[in-house]
Amino acid sequence: MIFTAVGNYIHFKLAIPISRLLKATSFWQDNYFIFREFKYFPRMAILALVCLLIAAVLEGFGIGFILSFLQSLTNPTAPPIQTGITWFDVWILGVNAPAAERIYRICALIIMTTWLRSLFNYLGQVYNQKTQLHLADRLRRRVFEQLQALSLSYFAKTRSGDLINSITSEIYQLIQAFNVISFVFTKSSILLVYIASMLLLSWQLTLISVMLFSLLSVGMTTLLGRVREASFERTSAGSCYTSVALEFINGIRTVQAFAAQDYERRRFYDASTKLLQSATKSVSAMSLIEPVSEGVSITLLIGMLIIAFRFLIQNGLLESASLLTFLFVLLRVAPNVRAIDSARAQFNNFQGAFNNIKELLRTDNKTYLQNGKVQFSGLQQAIRFVGVDFGYDANELVLHNISLTIERGKMTALVGASGAGKSTLADLIPRFYDPTRGKILIDGVDLREYEINSLRRKIAVVSQDTFIFNTSVRNNIAYAMEEVDEAAIMEAARLAHALEFIQQLPEGFDTQLGDRGVRLSGGQRQRIAIARALLRDPDILILDEATSALDSVSERLIQESLDKLAVGRTVIAIAHRLSTIVRADKVVVLEQGRIVEEGGYQELLAQRGKLWKYHQLQHELG
Ligand SMILES: Nc1ncnc2c1ncn2[C@@H]1O[C@H](COP(=O)(O)OP(=O)(O)OP(=O)(O)O)[C@@H](O)[C@H]1O
Incomplete structure (x- = not known):
């Protein structure tokens, strides 16, 4: 229980530092208008989450079995790793059986958990994608209903290119963002399992790792801010590009009649260049996340190794074998942390789309025609x-x-x-x-x-x-x-x-x-x-x-x-x-x-x- 609670706490520290967590809270509030759509297909969304969670837990079991396998190979005389659940240890792990049989059992368990994990991963992904497609459908309908309800004056003031951009590209981006959310969910669940196994090996090293990785995540916040900014620019450039393209197509007769091809070419190229520049800016900012994250995490790992060797092993607080096992787990943790950082960057990259759709669906800043109740059956007087x-x-x-x-x-x-x-x-x-x-x-x-x-x-x-x-x-x-x-x-x-x-x-x-x-x-x-x-x-x-x-x-x-x-x-x-x-x-x-x-x-x-x-x-x- 305590391990789970600590793991939970550490998991959040690792994946989302406090400042981000606070922002995330307002993020849920800000974007509630989208998240509430999930209530229309709760079964699918819950199934997706449950399957992905089971896959993550199975991944944890798999790692446990691999650790046990490594230990049995490197030190066959050592007592086997046990879970503490008697029936599981005796009947499944075969702790009382000879060493060779234990290895066969573990091999079988590794194969089984891998297949099962793949199955749940597959189911999770299928339900996840279905949820996103349904969400896209709901949002498209909501946007349509909003456009139907709005007074004509709104259309007189809004560029049709902006609206088309929102209905097509921005909704698509938004769905990509949900893909990222489920990815973060899966990776965070896996991290949770890893952290639990790290805690079993050495709580001191786990604490240090979590603190160091948290620092890394906090450091990433500045970079993420740049990604977010670039995303707003890209959304606005996208709207402008769609408007120009639409006007060119709709007004092609006028363009040709006034020999305005050069003028329109300049407008189109300008809009396309702005789109290119903003997209490049956002891609550059995003691409920075992964290498920075990788460099820092490797530095952290080496630092950990030195700390562990200098303070824990030399003082007899940790065995070399445990340290190696710990590092093995940590090596698997690092890419997951990096993946979560990248996903956060991607998510920030979609903020422009979130804002765009949110703005379009807002009702407090638009004019609607109030509907009456009296049925009109025809003019009498x-x-x-x-x-x-x-x-x-x-x-x-x-x-x-x-x-x-x-x-x-x-x-x-x-x-x-x-x-x-x-x-x-x-x-x-x-x-x-x-x-x-x-x-x-x-x-x-x-x-x-x-x-x-x-x-x-x-x-x-x-x-x-x-x-x-x-x-x-x-x-x-x-x-x-x-x-x-x-x-x-x-x-x-x-x-x-x-x-x-x-x-x-x-x-x-x-x-x-x-x-x-x-x-x-x-x-x-x-x-x-x-x-x-x-x-x-x-x-x-x-x-x-x-x-x-x-x-x-x-x-x-x-x-x-x-x-x-x-x-x-x-x-x-x-x-x-x-x-x-x-x-x-x-x-x-x-x-x-x-x-x-x-x-x-x-x-x-x-x-x-x-x-x-x-x-x-x-x-x-x-
Ligand atoms: N959607 C709109 N948004 C803002 N102003 C508008 C809009 N439609 C018309 N106007 C303005 O309202 C005024 C009256 O326009 P309206 O189209 O009613 O005139 P009209 O007498 O029907 O002209 P016409 O005979 O040329 O059709 C004009 O000054 C016009 O610029």
Whole structure:
């Protein structure tokens, strides 16, 4: 018991000096958000630990048997090593049997423990890897849920390259870190067993070894700090590299059109060089750990030998044979200590990834849209904006004191110069953002009280930048809808005047559209978007420059379809071309985020105000 307690104490001293232990405590607290994931697969994690622990204990037994074997060979007349457990000593070790038989028994035991250790090591590794893969899966899901819950403003402020880097490379690194943790666990368990056997041989030498190796570990802390620092730099360089690469790929047309290959090459090479430099720094710092650790531990071993010889053997406190055996064990201990130091270095190397994922999963510094409970079954009367202010940045308002009523079944058009805030105003209705001040009521209920998905399911938005997924035409039109009638998809495509070009595609509705719909023209993408909106049969239809990418003939045809679709629905239309909104029931003119005119189209024209000016301008420009 005492030996185990001392061993435990010494083991911790050896593997993690006090200062590191304190840091480690805060480390567990800091990273609890990741460790708590283990509760979802406790059986696997526990099995991994138990198997690795059994393997470590078996390794200890193996060493004990080897020691016994060596002793039997070098000094056959000496009394055999015994465990003190009578049945084990008599029946297994055969202490009463002749020397030759004892040697055979020990050989058999060495072979058996080696095989058993290998088996448990294998099982431990399998469960360990499985645990890590499950952990990676859980973390990926958590990150995804976090991204789903975040307000759009977060995405406006964050580089997509950073997010992709977190979801891919950083999570991978984090899992590598867990690999290192289990490695340290295994090695520490083995060390514990070694230290117990060292204590049996000489507690004085054990104490000195533990103190010296602890000093070595403390000395390593400075080096580990450098590794940690380098890891943060590498994470940031990795994010930057992914962002640059992503922008280059996404913007390849613009890059080529502006003959910006040299400019992009410089950006890419810079990012790649920074990644190289930070990775080299981290590798150099890490590579230093092993040789330093090796040099110091060999020096310590020789020092031990001198101390033992000078003080213990000469004073008769230790026999030479015991010293040799002790050194044999110590020689096996040293590589384990070095391995643990290296693993600590590697672990520090992953700190950047830990911080990155932790930062991404933090909830206290991000904006979320609060979900309501009221199910939205459809607009009954009107959408009312009451004194709404909004700013993407709280200090810089984009909309000022908007008070507006959008009546059910009517078409409301938003008109104004570029940047006046039309799209922003429309974005508040499906709650892409919440007002900074004031409120929006639907049938008298605050928008925030509605269950967000029930609300969004009744709204369709056709915007200027349509996102086309890399899947078939059919799946793009019926995006995220299950069990949709084929005839309904065809009808939506027909109404959006998309049927003509879809039927000419090589595989019709089954044609894969490529990343972001690169295989379609701007106008074709817009038609797919209109078909997508029509298929949803929405209650509220937001058309934000929905026909801007179409030629005038297509625009007229689709406008007719949209007009038909608009019957009985509430439509909010944003258009620069006034011809598309002449049938609007109400026109709202915005200027620098303020409503400056509101009324029927003809009525406003008659007033010869802002709308009339726009009208005149467009008329003059033809
Ligand atoms: N995601 C965003 N983050 C920060 N500012 C934004 C964001 N989107 C728009 N803005 C700013 O808000 C203001 C209003 O933009 P908005 O897109 O609503 O104008 P708009 O009237 O629809 O213009 P356009 O007719 O050119 O589409 C602009 O000054 C714009 O720079």
